[in-house]
Amino acid sequence: MKTLKVHLDKKAVLSHEIRIGRSIRDRMILLIAKNHPAPLYAVVTDSNVNRLYGRTLADAMIQAGLNTSVLEIPAGESAKNMATVLSLATRLLEQGADRQTLLIALGGGVVGDLTGFLAAIFMRQVGYIQLPTTLVGQVDSAVGGKTAVDLPQGKNLLGAFHQPRAVFADLQFLDTLPEREFVNGLAEIIKYGIIEDEKLFGLLENNMDAVLRRDPALLLKIVETCCRIKKSIVEIDEREQGLRRILNFGHTLGHALEAESGYRLSHGEGVALGMIAAANLSSALGYLAADEAGRIGRLVAQAGLPTRIDADLRPEAVLGRLKADKKKKDGALHFVLVKKIGMPFVNGGIGDDKIGSVLEGMRA
Ligand code: GLY
Numbered sequence: 208m209k210t211l212k213v214h215l216d217k218k219a220v221l222s223h224e225i226r227i228g229r230s231i232r233d234r235m236i237l238l239i240a241k242n243h244p245a246p247l248y249a250v251v252t253d254s255n256v257n258r259l260y261g262r263t264l265a266d267a268m269i270q271a272g273l274n275t276s277v278l279e280i281p282a283g284e285s286a287k288n289m290a291t292v293l294s295l296a297t298r299l300l301e302q303g304a305d306r307q308t309l310l311i312a313l314g315g316g317v318v319g320d321l322t323g324f325l326a327a328i329f330m331r332q333v334g335y336i337q338l339p340t341t342l343v344g345q346v347d348s349a350v351g352g353k354t355a356v357d358l359p360q361g362k363n364l365l366g367a368f369h370q371p372r373a374v375f376a377d378l379q380f381l382d383t384l385p386e387r388e389f390v391n392g393l394a395e396i397i398k399y400g401i402i403e404d405e406k407l408f409g410l411l412e413n414n415m416d417a418v419l420r421r422d423p424a425l426l427l428k429i430v431e432t433c434c435r436i437k438k439s440i441v442e443i444d445e446r447e448q449g450l451r452r453i454l455n456f457g458h459t460l461g462h463a464l465e466a467e468s469g470y471r472l473s474h475g476e477g478v479a480l481g482m483i484a485a486a487n488l489s490s491a492l493g494y495l496a497a498d499e500a501g502r503i504g505r506l507v508a509q510a511g512l513p514t515r516i517d518a519d520l521r522p523e524a525v526l527g528r529l530k531a532d533k534k535k536k537d538g539a540l541h542f543v544l545v546k547k548i549g550m551p552f553v554n555g556g557i558g559d560d561k562i563g564s565v566l567e568g569m570r571a
Contacts, residue, residue, distance in 0.1 A: 208234060209431050213350075213438045215370060215445055225350060225374040225434050229423055232264065235338075235375045236271045243336065243372050245309035248275045249299060251322040252313040253282040256340050259383055261313055264338075276302050280318070284470075287317045287357050289365065292325050299329065306330045309372070315341035315388075316348040316474075320363070323354030327369035337371040340380040342392020343475065346399070346433035347454075349374050351441040362462075368446055376434070378426055391475025393418070393510040394457075396433055398482060401503060402453045403436045405549040408506065415509040453551045456543040457482030460562075463528040467520050472513075479512035480569065487565045488557065489544040499548055515571040522566035526559050 208228035215221035226235070239248070248268060252261040257279045268275040278298050280286045299308065312322035312335060319337055326335035337349035355366030381389065400408030407429070411418065417425050437454070444450040461481030465472045472480070486503040489495035508514050529540060542554045 209427070211431070211434055211438055213370075214442055221370060223370060223373050225376065225438065227345075227376045227378070227427065227431050227434060229378045229427065231375060231377050232267060232379075235377070236268055236273070238373075238375075239268075239309075239336065240271055240273060243309055243334065245307050245334075246274060247302065247304055247308045248273050248311055249302070249304060249308060250275060250277045250311045250313050251280065251295060251318060251325070252277065253280050253286070253315075253318055255282040256314045256318070260340065260380070264313060280321070282317075284317055284357070284362075287321050287355075287362075289356055289358075291321060292328075292356060295321075295325055296329055304329070304333075306333055308333050310335040311338055312336070312349070312371075313338045313340065315339065315344045319344055319349050320353070320355050320366075323352070323369055323371065324356050324366060327354055327367040332369070334372045335369075337374040339374070339376055341384060342381060342389055342430075343395055345376040345378075345381075345430050346392060347395045347437065349376070350434055350437045351451075352445065370445075374434075376430055378423060378430065381421060381426065387473060389421070390511050391473050394475035394478040394482070394507075394512055396429055397503075397506055397510060398454075398456050398478065399433045399436045400506075401482065401486075401545060401548055402456045402543070402551045403440075403549060404432065405547075407432050407436075408502075408548050412502070412506055412509070415506070419511070449553075452541050452553050453543050455541070456545070456551055457485050459529065459532070459540060459542055460484045460525070460566075463525045463532065464516065464520060466528055467525050468517070476513050479507045479510075479514070480516055483507055483514055484562075484565050484569060485542070485544055487568065488542070488561060489546070491561060491565060492544070492557070494544055494546050494552075496547070499545075502548065514569075516566060516569045518571050520570075522563045522570075525566055526563055529562070 211225040265275045265277045310326045312319045339345045339349035352370035355363035358364040457478045461477035465477030486500040490500040
């Protein structure tokens with residue numbers, strides 16, 4: 208099992224560990240018992256993950272002497288809302304939860320974000336542990352303490368920064384991950400290569416077949432590398448005042464495309480298209496060599512992610528969504544561009560005409 212330490216302040220009061228390995232459940236339970244004692248552990252999970260892993264995890268924790276309950280929520284983004292938070296809070300109170308209760312988020316991004324948010328506000332804050340079961344969760348959303356639920360007006364509009372007490376990424380969970388979900392995670396992994404690590408980008412270029420076969424040793428190396436990159440960024444800029452924005456590479460346009468498609472495009476697919484658009488924009492504005500932008504497009508295609516925007520997604524409509532986003536964010540849209548692979552920067556003012564023509568050029 209690999210261990211990374213996340214240091215969020217100089218006195219290390221807010222430090223925690225990310226542990227990554229394969230089939231680490233029993234060691235994880237021992238570590239939780241030793242390092243995170245609590246009178247009640249509430250495992251929050253969705254109906255799909257519960258069926259596969261929730262009950263067995265809770266049984267193993269109970270066998271180890273830990274007072275554990277399971278709180279199931281419906282699977283899917285539509286459960287990521289305040290109604291689910293209120294229902295979970297009510298169930299916690301019925302079980303006698305108090306401020307010492309520790310929540311355990313067992314699932315993907317929805318479960319992780321929602322459980323973290325509940326932990327941030329339940330009895331003015333309780334601790335939680337992230338146990339991500341998806342590739343996106345393991346390389347991105349479970350690390351860094353962003354928590355949120357959606358509002359009818361948009362995703363993640365209610366949230367808080369609340370760091371987990373620990374993150375355990377067990378690669379065994381990836382064995383049962385549906386193909387589309389796995390490929391979603393590859394978009395975030397490619398992103399880390401582009402924004403921070405050309406070696407990782409090259410590793411993906413040369414080994415995509417093995418990655419898609421879910422080669423265990425390769426996945427361990429990749430998940431560890433991505434967690435290392437993310438934690439280094441979060442250590443410097445936990446609250447996204449500057450540097451952390453680079454983690455949004457491909458996401459600004461990606462979110463707009465995802466929403467404009469009525470969520471027919473998955474998050475990873477939107478981000479993949481957004482990354483190609485950001486690379487093409489970087490190239491059109493003279494920052495990035497055209498062949499480097501081409502490498503990004505080819506790697507996205509190798510991963511089985513889309514490289515063309517469906518003809519029914521009109522650039523004007525996508526630009527309209529970007530403008531609405533801009534209003535929400537104080538008039539400034541922070542576009543992450545790249546000078547070369549591994550060298551991102553944030554650009555505040557790109558004209559609609561440039562974005563529109565890049566989108567037009569990517570239409571199928
Ligand atoms: N997923 C982007 C971030 O955590 O900042």
